[in-house]
Amino acid sequence: MSHRTVFFVSDGTGITAETFGNAILAQFEATVRRVRLPFLDSVDKAHQAARQINHTAEVEGRRPLVFTTVVNAEVLDVFQHHCRGMLLDMFGTFVQPLEEELGIKSNHRVGRFSDASKSKAYHDRIEAINYSLAHDDGQSDKDLESADVILVGVSRSGKTPTSLYLAMQYGLKASNYPLIPEDFERRKLPPALATHRKKLFGLTIAPDRLSEIRNERRPNSRYADLENCRMEVAEAEAMMRREGIRWLSTTTKSIEEIATTILQEVRPERLEY
Amino acid sequence: MSHRTVFFVSDGTGITAETFGNAILAQFEATVRRVRLPFLDSVDKAHQAARQINHTAEVEGRRPLVFTTVVNAEVLDVFQHHCRGMLLDMFGTFVQPLEEELGIKSNHRVGRFSDASKSKAYHDRIEAINYSLAHDDGQSDKDLESADVILVGVSRSGKTPTSLYLAMQYGLKASNYPLIPEDFERRKLPPALATHRKKLFGLTIAPDRLSEIRNERRPNSRYADLENCRMEVAEAEAMMRREGIRWLSTTTKSIEEIATTILQEVRPERLEY
Numbered sequence: 001m002s003h004r005t006v007f008f009v010s011d012g013t014g015i016t017a018e019t020f021g022n023a024i025l026a027q028f029e030a031t032v033r034r035v036r037l038p039f040l041d042s043v044d045k046a047h048q049a050a051r052q053i054n055h056t057a058e059v060e061g062r063r064p065l066v067f068t069t070v071v072n073a074e075v076l077d078v079f080q081h082h083c084r085g086m087l088l089d090m091f092g093t094f095v096q097p098l099e100e101e102l103g104i105k106s107n108h109r110v111g112r113f114s115d116a117s118k119s120k121a122y123h124d125r126i127e128a129i130n131y132s133l134a135h136d137d138g139q140s141d142k143d144l145e146s147a148d149v150i151l152v153g154v155s156r157s158g159k160t161p162t163s164l165y166l167a168m169q170y171g172l173k174a175s176n177y178p179l180i181p182e183d184f185e186r187r188k189l190p191p192a193l194a195t196h197r198k199k200l201f202g203l204t205i206a207p208d209r210l211s212e213i214r215n216e217r218r219p220n221s222r223y224a225d226l227e228n229c230r231m232e233v234a235e236a237e238a239m240m241r242r243e244g245i246r247w248l249s250t251t252t253k254s255i256e257e258i259a260t261t262i263l264q265e266v267r268p269e270r271l272e273y
Numbered sequence: 274m275s276h277r278t279v280f281f282v283s284d285g286t287g288i289t290a291e292t293f294g295n296a297i298l299a300q301f302e303a304t305v306r307r308v309r310l311p312f313l314d315s316v317d318k319a320h321q322a323a324r325q326i327n328h329t330a331e332v333e334g335r336r337p338l339v340f341t342t343v344v345n346a347e348v349l350d351v352f353q354h355h356c357r358g359m360l361l362d363m364f365g366t367f368v369q370p371l372e373e374e375l376g377i378k379s380n381h382r383v384g385r386f387s388d389a390s391k392s393k394a395y396h397d398r399i400e401a402i403n404y405s406l407a408h409d410d411g412q413s414d415k416d417l418e419s420a421d422v423i424l425v426g427v428s429r430s431g432k433t434p435t436s437l438y439l440a441m442q443y444g445l446k447a448s449n450y451p452l453i454p455e456d457f458e459r460r461k462l463p464p465a466l467a468t469h470r471k472k473l474f475g476l477t478i479a480p481d482r483l484s485e486i487r488n489e490r491r492p493n494s495r496y497a498d499l500e501n502c503r504m505e506v507a508e509a510e511a512m513m514r515r516e517g518i519r520w521l522s523t524t525t526k527s528i529e530e531i532a533t534t535i536l537q538e539v540r541p542e543r544l545e546y
């Protein structure tokens with residue numbers, strides 16, 4: 001396919017347009033250049049953006065794709081009438097059918113994130129981030145009662161990014177604990193975890209991938225050595241089996257996939273809100 | 274408006290359906306119950322989900338809204354023909370016009386996050402998360418050269434969640450540094466920051482909001498006292514003005530809005546990728 005430029009155009013952050021646009025683009029074997037154009041909250045800014053898009057169309061000799069979540073009618077009008085890109089109007093397409101279905105008018109409010117800072121859900125999410133941060137890497141045994149989930153696994157199996165993502169996306173208080181050689185020697189979970197068995201979820205990883213990741217951090221160390229990684233992973237998996245801890249392999253999974261699987265397994269009631 | 278149930282239905286994580294669905298719903302003054310149904314990757318699971326949706330329709334006496342990003346044709350077929358919800362097919366709506374525009378067929382690949390774990394962008398994002406975590410709250414002066422942005426502000430002005438979000442969403446290496454009474458007495462930035470002036474971005478916050486937040490953490494402390502918060506905020510803003518540091522107030526902004534503003538101000542070149 002020929003090269004294309006894709007614009008994500010919004011009067012808010014553009015995060016929705018980008019998330020959605022990239023999901024659609026993943027359906028195509030296409031090489032694209034992506035340009036984010038957030039906060040286009042005036043007709044002037046819209047015209048300036050339209051000029052940028054039109055310039056790209058001229059230079060590249062084909063029309064750019066323009067994913068938009070613009071809510072302001074006047075701003076949207078600029079893109080509908082003065083922009084030579086292919087407009088993919090994500091809101092317009094669905095808002096009208098929804099107005100009919102719900103029997104109410106949309107409020108054309110810009111940005112689903114606006115005013116979020118006042119809501120309880122937002123507050124809980126920030127609390128969850130702070131909690132997950134304070135409980136990263138077994139840093140604190142305090143208040144493990146409040147944890148929604150406690151991740152365990154060998155060093156660099158993906159616990160930290162997963163914990164933070166669980167907090168950020170799903171508002172879960174996620175603590176995480178490394179399984180270390182001392183635990184394997186004792187053949188027991190870290191003592192602080194014994195009374196929180198139900199909240200535990202294990203992450204494992206293919207030893208060769210683990211060795212690769214650890215080598216980036218500490219090249220040619222015993223820590224990163226493939227044989228050592230094989231031993232640690234085998235011990236960790238044996239422990240999780242012995243202790244009846246649910247687990248998954250992070251080797252080929254993204255943090256989004258890992259986090260959603262954990263949400264579903266450990267906190268299925270949180271699938272509803 | 275009458276109460277509605279909204280389903281987010283996906284053969285992947287459902288994060289795209291949820292992000293997009295919530296953005297649309299924010300346009301309506303509606304009270305809704307939300308239900309995530311991720312990983313519906315077989316016809317069996319689809320039928321089970323459709324039964325759940327149909328049951329809700331019966332109990333509530335009105336059809337639920339069903340935002341879907343299902344890619345698998347057989348799975349989608351179940352929802353198109355056996356589900357009594359209002360189907361908002363986000364992919365189907367845009368994929369066909371895009372196939373025509375691009376002159377290629379979509380690959381019906383499930384999940385924009387799949388295989389992500391192998392990509393360079395994904396790797397960089399995980400690196401950014403680890404970096405931001407290691408450089409939270411002035412923990413480390415090491416390797417500040419690598420930082421894309423260094424946030425400064427008084428304690429609890431929003432630096433930590435913003436840093437992590439910048440890393441998670443935009444792959445920026447974001448360090449953050451508290452401005453503390455000692456800095457105000459010396460009337461100087463923390464020494465480690467002097468050579469990184471261009472990367473600095475300040476966060477400030479309304480004193481009464483700050484006092485509220487600090488009171489949750491340390492009730493009735495001098496730290497949380499409104500007068501003290503006023504003094505710290507005034508000193509921090511004066512310092513930022515004196516040092517020519519760009520800044521914004523986080524009082525009524527979400528981390529998404531704060532992060533996107535910072536991206537645009539400090540790393541405008543990263544708006545393209």
